[in-house]
Amino acid sequence: MAEQVTMNQDGTAAIESDGVRRRDFINIAAVSFAGVGAATVLIPLITQMAPSKDVLAEASTEVDVSAVAPGQTIKTIWRKQPVFIRNLTPAEVADAEGVSVDGLRDPQSLQDRTVEGRTNWLVTLGVCTHLGCVPLGAAQGEVKGEFGGYFCPCHGSHYDTAGRIRKGPAPTNLLVPEFAFLSDTVIKIG
Amino acid sequence: MIRIGAFLVGLFFAGWLIVSFGVGAAAYISEPPQETAEHAFHEKPKALTLASDGPMGKFDRQQLQRGFQVYKEVCAACHSMRLVSFRNLAELGYNEDEVKAIAANWPIQTPDIDPATGEATTRASLPTDPFPSPHANETAARAANNNALPPDLSLITKARSGGAPYIYSLLLGYQEPPAELAQRFPDSMPGPGLNYNPYFANLNIAMANPLGSDGIVTYSDGTNATREQMAKDVSAFLVWTAEPTLEKRHQTGWAVLIFLIIATGLGYMAYRNVWAGVKH
Amino acid sequence: MSFSWAKHYEPKSDLTKWLDDRLPLPRLVYGAIGAGYPVPRNLNYFWNFGVLAGVALVMQIVTGIIMAMHYAPNALVAFDSTEHIMRNVNWGWMLRYAHANGASFFFIVVYIHIFRGLYFSSYKAPREMIWLLGLVIFLLMMATAFMGYVLPWGQMSFWGAKVITGLFGAIPLVGEPIQQWLLGGFAPDNAALNRFFSLHYLLPFVTAGVIILHIWALHIPGSSNPTGVEVKSESDTVPFHPYYTAKDGFGLGVFLILFCAMLFFAPNFLGHADNYIPANPLSTPAHIVPEWYFWPFYAILRAFTFDFFIVPAKLLGVLAMFASILLLFFLPWLDRSPVRSGNYRPLFKIFFVVLLLDVLLLGYLGGAPAEEPYVMLSQLASAYYFAHFLIILPIISKIEKPKPLPFSITESVLGKDNTGIAGGPVLQPAE
Numbered sequence: 001m002a003e004q005v006t007m008n009q010d011g012t013a014a015i016e017s018d019g020v021r022r023r024d025f026i027n028i029a030a031v032s033f034a035g036v037g038a039a040t041v042l043i044p045l046i047t048q049m050a051p052s053k054d055v056l057a058e059a060s061t062e063v064d065v066s067a068v069a070p071g072q073t074i075k076t077i078w079r080k081q082p083v084f085i086r087n088l089t090p091a092e093v094a095d096a097e098g099v100s101v102d103g104l105r106d107p108q109s110l111q112d113r114t115v116e117g118r119t120n121w122l123v124t125l126g127v128c129t130h131l132g133c134v135p136l137g138a139a140q141g142e143v144k145g146e147f148g149g150y151f152c153p154c155h156g157s158h159y160d161t162a163g164r165i166r167k168g169p170a171p172t173n174l175l176v177p178e179f180a181f182l183s184d185t186v187i188k189i190g
Numbered sequence: 191m192i193r194i195g196a197f198l199v200g201l202f203f204a205g206w207l208i209v210s211f212g213v214g215a216a217a218y219i220s221e222p223p224q225e226t227a228e229h230a231f232h233e234k235p236k237a238l239t240l241a242s243d244g245p246m247g248k249f250d251r252q253q254l255q256r257g258f259q260v261y262k263e264v265c266a267a268c269h270s271m272r273l274v275s276f277r278n279l280a281e282l283g284y285n286e287d288e289v290k291a292i293a294a295n296w297p298i299q300t301p302d303i304d305p306a307t308g309e310a311t312t313r314a315s316l317p318t319d320p321f322p323s324p325h326a327n328e329t330a331a332r333a334a335n336n337n338a339l340p341p342d343l344s345l346i347t348k349a350r351s352g353g354a355p356y357i358y359s360l361l362l363g364y365q366e367p368p369a370e371l372a373q374r375f376p377d378s379m380p381g382p383g384l385n386y387n388p389y390f391a392n393l394n395i396a397m398a399n400p401l402g403s404d405g406i407v408t409y410s411d412g413t414n415a416t417r418e419q420m421a422k423d424v425s426a427f428l429v430w431t432a433e434p435t436l437e438k439r440h441q442t443g444w445a446v447l448i449f450l451i452i453a454t455g456l457g458y459m460a461y462r463n464v465w466a467g468v469k470h
Numbered sequence: 471m472s473f474s475w476a477k478h479y480e481p482k483s484d485l486t487k488w489l490d491d492r493l494p495l496p497r498l499v500y501g502a503i504g505a506g507y508p509v510p511r512n513l514n515y516f517w518n519f520g521v522l523a524g525v526a527l528v529m530q531i532v533t534g535i536i537m538a539m540h541y542a543p544n545a546l547v548a549f550d551s552t553e554h555i556m557r558n559v560n561w562g563w564m565l566r567y568a569h570a571n572g573a574s575f576f577f578i579v580v581y582i583h584i585f586r587g588l589y590f591s592s593y594k595a596p597r598e599m600i601w602l603l604g605l606v607i608f609l610l611m612m613a614t615a616f617m618g619y620v621l622p623w624g625q626m627s628f629w630g631a632k633v634i635t636g637l638f639g640a641i642p643l644v645g646e647p648i649q650q651w652l653l654g655g656f657a658p659d660n661a662a663l664n665r666f667f668s669l670h671y672l673l674p675f676v677t678a679g680v681i682i683l684h685i686w687a688l689h690i691p692g693s694s695n696p697t698g699v700e701v702k703s704e705s706d707t708v709p710f711h712p713y714y715t716a717k718d719g720f721g722l723g724v725f726l727i728l729f730c731a732m733l734f735f736a737p738n739f740l741g742h743a744d745n746y747i748p749a750n751p752l753s754t755p756a757h758i759v760p761e762w763y764f765w766p767f768y769a770i771l772r773a774f775t776f777d778f779f780i781v782p783a784k785l786l787g788v789l790a791m792f793a794s795i796l797l798l799f800f801l802p803w804l805d806r807s808p809v810r811s812g813n814y815r816p817l818f819k820i821f822f823v824v825l826l827l828d829v830l831l832l833g834y835l836g837g838a839p840a841e842e843p844y845v846m847l848s849q850l851a852s853a854y855y856f857a858h859f860l861i862i863l864p865i866i867s868k869i870e871k872p873k874p875l876p877f878s879i880t881e882s883v884l885g886k887d888n889t890g891i892a893g894g895p896v897l898q899p900a901e
Contacts, residue, residue, distance in 0.1 A: 033456050057277045
């Protein structure tokens, strides 16, 4: 019985015989399988942090807006974030439509941001596009900023009556979530 | 020194245990423990075969829908199912609109707060709501049920050691107490408001026979609603409520096991390779 | 390394040289579990279980940290947050079942590891410190497992916490204040749950620290082996890598197959149905039992049914239960036989088998209801347990005539050893 074990440079044992290549292959295959297995285990370990089923189930919400008079704004919650639903007065609609879109930082018209035939209903996320503060202007008596829409007190972003960024550091207009009127008084967001 | 100390400690513990054994054994022989009614009359659950059994088990969705109907029309009047939400019913094969309709039309409404007054009120349920409890709280549940608390059914097949066969046997196990019970253990005869059921731990259960006769449910798929069928279907449904992820568990398990068996086979060959020529 | 023929780490690339000069971590690993650690060539599969225990601890820590991201240690919501993990969190059911069954498999592996040590007397000089540190790890594991079982806040969680902390109440005078201090109240509630969660998260890392000491202490004399004869020459050993990394890799595969079969196809088999009922301080389960890995100790606890003069039975049971583990700390000085391996100790071997059966019986009795004949049987079985370690072992190590030992590991494997003088480093292994 040969006792001699010679060691390769990489520390693996090699036996001087005909089977070297096949044996190397099996060792490599075994280590590869272990590697693939370890990598696969990472999938559940990582995806467990993604939103869970109960969170995903609340991805859409329905809001009754029958009590919102022109000029009023309500705050509601969608996906754990504030949503402003604003019933614009005719003056505010005219104000928003009177602005030339070309000169805006994020060029969008009021029509782009509302549903056809109901341009007085402005639905936006109540999250400043700068760094995520909740802008003022939804509740009665709050500062509405220089353009009569919303004003973010954190870094002084001013939004107009169509929720468009007009002044300050915010890069884009207030986000309009996907929404639809299920009836004259019920809005489905998301 | 250590060994002398150890010897004395060992002698003390072992000696006192032998003395205790002697005294206990003498008592056991002179006064053998009396047989209890539970020991004499309690029965093990009957065999029940469900599609979800075993490592290959899958849910029979048609059966789960029937079981859900039994829960809805029979059990839900007293038993909550608070860990399951209406949205979960989609897994039984109901589509989005059906789930919405089931939630909205559920006979018990979801507690809420009136947005105008702040007072407690109820509203129709949404798919995201868990099944509302038929009772406001435990006290109300006891008051309505002769001081017995109907257990929540979400986890019931995992929370009883007999599992689904236990639920099935219990539902079909209502019977007249045997004459022998009245003779030998008159104290174990069902008292007022209790019912004899040999599958229940202490033989007397507060719940009245819920599946008293055939046909108390009319299955929408036309299956004949015998007592046996209803008990089976609702047991299958309660296996699902206790573990909705069962199917995924079985599927994942096979994939993992097959991979591991191949990997371990390769590992064995690699191990033999490395050790080839080294006697050990 | 204590063996002169142990290979030394030689960094090859510029990067590894650079690293070796500044932080010789690869060198440490190379010497600890790499080619630089010479290990007896004749280890059998029972020597796989140390590595498996380490893997089990890592699995527990990984799955535990993840569950802590979703679990809420508050008595009002703990049960529901556990079910939230089972029902809503992505792969949560798998992670929780892996954690629950992982605890059981950790104990299975550690029990085999301990009994390996008992049979081959791995606790004897010069390895006493490895044994003592191992026992510390075992105690830490038991504390961690107990507190972990409380966290789902089911019926068994609650009543387990109540009964086990109640053991401290058996101590005269200070018992009751200690119990209240442990719980932060008069019965298990939010305060207890919160501190158990905190400690359950902490102790595994303490365990990991003690494991490092355990392995450090192991590397001073090197691994024991089935003959119990110390390593004498290079032909007695092989480098840990690749020989034992390959063997441990295969062993890990077998372990994972068994573990996954349990996890995916019988995840609740080792659990108790009552823990799927939310904790209810007003209603005790008909039959309170701890998790299976505590059953032998639970049987010893319940075996004491009679007061010993002024010492109440309850206190005796508690003392005996702690003594049953503490006595293992004295084992290196109780068993004085110069022969390590049970293979060469005919009398010891018989009593070892009796002890193994005795502990299995204690395990069965600990899980049985507190009725006759189980209590009487557990009295006999507990009596043997104490007698075995404290009386029988010291005596047989005196009177036993061991079988002749092989000269060396090489001789035991090959039937001959031409290396000649014991202890001398031999560079050229024999043909």
